[in-house]
Amino acid sequence: MITQSRWSFRLLGADYYTSFPFLYSAETTTMSTPTRRRLMRDFKRLQSDPPGGVSGAPCADNIMMWNAVIFGPTDTPFEDGTFKLVLQFDETYPNKPPSVKFLSKMFHPNVYANGELCLDILQNRWSPTYDVAAILTSIQSLLHDPNPNSPANAEAANLYRENRKEYVRRVRETVESSWE
Template sequence: MGFGKPSTEAFPLPSRSPISQEVRMSTPARNRLMRDFKRVQHDPPAGISGAPHDNDIMLWNAVIFGPEDSPWDGGTFKLTLQFKEDYPNRPPTVRFVSRMFHPNVYADGSICLDILQNQWSPIYDVAAILTSIQSLLCDPNPSSPANSEAARMFSENKREYNRRVRYVVEHSWSAD
């Protein structure tokens, strides 16, 4: 019996399912997302949390807590971030999973935010994206509305707008 190359029959190789290969695949986007994940874990900005979904570094679940001393205070808002292989050169697709009432959030949860569109830069990471969205909660842009009712109410009847926001906050902890 020689000590040559071991037979694959004696030492079966692990199966190479598309999912396991995808998890192991190293690309610039995946490497960057690992750095982003480490930063969010080791130095998390106040009021945000995020992590990859199961074994898919390209899909993240995140939570933003409503900023203190604002109508959003006490709320917890779930989001998903879907990255493509062109990240960080292109922004991820970010959506609220939680029901929202905000001038810059569409009915499907998509967010109208300049850094997720025409003002994107590769210097933005996951922490910067989530922090910007958290800031947007208190500082909406009603001139670029995704929700015209919320934009009108924010501009014309702040008291009613804040009442609607508090309703969203009260229900943000329940299952969606």
């Protein structure tokens, strides 16, 4: 179970970085791999130049597992939602994408019932130039512009195409549940 304190990384202070021992420990240099160095760069970039509406950080004891939050884009049915995700990296990153999964309940044409996403950049369109910020902003963009032609959730895709009012109602239910 994820506790509220795990999601407090949005309010960053100077002592924030010291809560991540892998960033500054002596072991970092001896146990460092290209993947771990890249994830440290991604984390530092995400903190120094954060894109709007997304936030993310590695778990305090594991740089290979990240918690993230995407805020619902304005002027969409997802507006005001706070959606939690987990990103799991392995040693093939950045040559291969991480696995990404919504922990929050979602009703979206491109999100499977288990929270996994159907997003091209996490599959056949992956590039090693993508970083964590690009992944999170792409997911936020998917909330803004669903692709009903490549559905992970057929019901959501059908409602999006054929009954937009009901689709919006169902999405708003997930927005309200995201506050819990």
